[in-house]
Amino acid sequence: MRQEPFVVPGKLVVPYRYFVGRLASKALIALRDDKKVMGVRCPTCNLTYMPPRSTCGRCFSKLEELVEVGDKGTVLTYTVVYHKEPVHPMEPPFVYGLIKLDGADTALPHFIGEVEPEKVSIGMKVQAVFKDKREGNILDIKYFKPQ
Numbered sequence: 791m792r793q794e795p796f797v798v799p800g801k802l803v804v805p806y807r808y809f810v811g812r813l814a815s816k817a818l819i820a821l822r823d824d825k826k827v828m829g830v831r832c833p834t835c836n837l838t839y840m841p842p843r844s845t846c847g848r849c850f851s852k853l854e855e856l857v858e859v860g861d862k863g864t865v866l867t868y869t870v871v872y873h874k875e876p877v878h879p880m881e882p883p884f885v886y887g888l889i890k891l892d893g894a895d896t897a898l899p900h901f902i903g904e905v906e907p908e909k910v911s912i913g914m915k916v917q918a919v920f921k922d923k924r925e926g927n928i929l930d931i932k933y934f935k936p937q
């Protein structure tokens with residue numbers, strides 16, 4: 791006799807705290823307190839990662855040198871979100887993109903605001919808009935707006 795699978799839907803809510811690491815702590819404190827966007831530079835490859843990471847993805851060197859990458863950058867790609875989800879920090883439609891900050895070699899996923907979604911384009915120059923009350927996370931940048 792074939793048994794039909796019986797599925798029970800459920801939902802877990804798990805509050806948690808974690809240590810972001812020594813480098814990311816410094817970077818997030820600089821973002822919160824001074825509106826400085828920091829990356830980390832590889833001394834071997836000379837690549838600058840933003841978001842910061844502790845190991846170079848290319849040569850596996852240990853990364854320790856924080857450098858300011860600035861608050862301006864370029865849209866590498868983007869998508870327009872029309873579907874509403876409870877985890878989204880804003881109402882759709884909104885634009886989610888990959889931003890390469892001017893002083894970085896990697897891209898930061900973030901929101902693009904103060905522009906109609908159909909006017910966003912690859913290669914668009916953008917600038918960070920900071921929240922007034924910052925808490926020490928990447929959403930202290932509210933979004934990036936066209937320069």
Ligand SMILES: [Zn+2]
Pocket residue numbers: 832833834835836837846847848849850851
């Ligand atoms: Zn490297």
